[in-house]
Amino acid sequence: MHTNADQTSLILASASPRRRELLSQLGLAFTVSAADIDETPHAKEAAEAYVLRLAREKARAVAARHPGAWVLAADTTVALESELLGKPRDAEEAKAMLSRLSGRTHAVHTGVALAGRHDEALVVRTRVTFRALSQEEIAWYAGTGEPLDKAGAYAVQGRGGFLVAAVDGSPTNVIGLPLGETLALLARAGVPLPWRASP
């Protein structure tokens, strides 16, 4: 990993190992440089507006340090009707979130932003339906520690897969980076794709 961005480099502005893995799956060359921004939602901010704003702020913060690079960032949140569920502070808050999601359908929104050489952002929504969960299931899963760094207190790609009855929409969007939409965005921005060399 290097921090010297040249004119043709793609930078992922994220500390999330999941985003790194997802972007790696596309076979693109990129470096990682995390942004540290305030993630507090504004009063009554809707989920789509919130994830777009944070993705843009992360991308712009890193683009300011790397002129000429394409800087990609994302932000994911869970919305149960109009309420935003971010990362739980502890196991108790994780249990409370999982109890609220039990037996219901919620929306997972991911904002994806490019800044620097190309400025564009988009938001993708996936609907996720949870099984009706028992108190024992919730307590066990909260105790695994897996919920702690995940929006909505679960990881569909991990042990938390057992919580989920149905996913309607992009599955990679739920894990933090919608691959199809991100690829289309990178193509519009002129990022060289593995199967299509730069002009």
Ligand SMILES: Cc1cn([C@H]2C[C@H](O)[C@@H](COP(=O)(O)OP(=O)(O)OP(=O)(O)O)O2)c(=O)[nH]c1=O
């Ligand atoms: C719902 C859900 C969320 N998540 C994760 C994706 C995100 O990493 C995390 C939401 O936190 P984010 O604030 O979107 O991202 P992050 O803090 O992990 O990384 P960075 O801001 O540096 O890019 O929740 C899963 O991994 N699986 C899931 O099923």
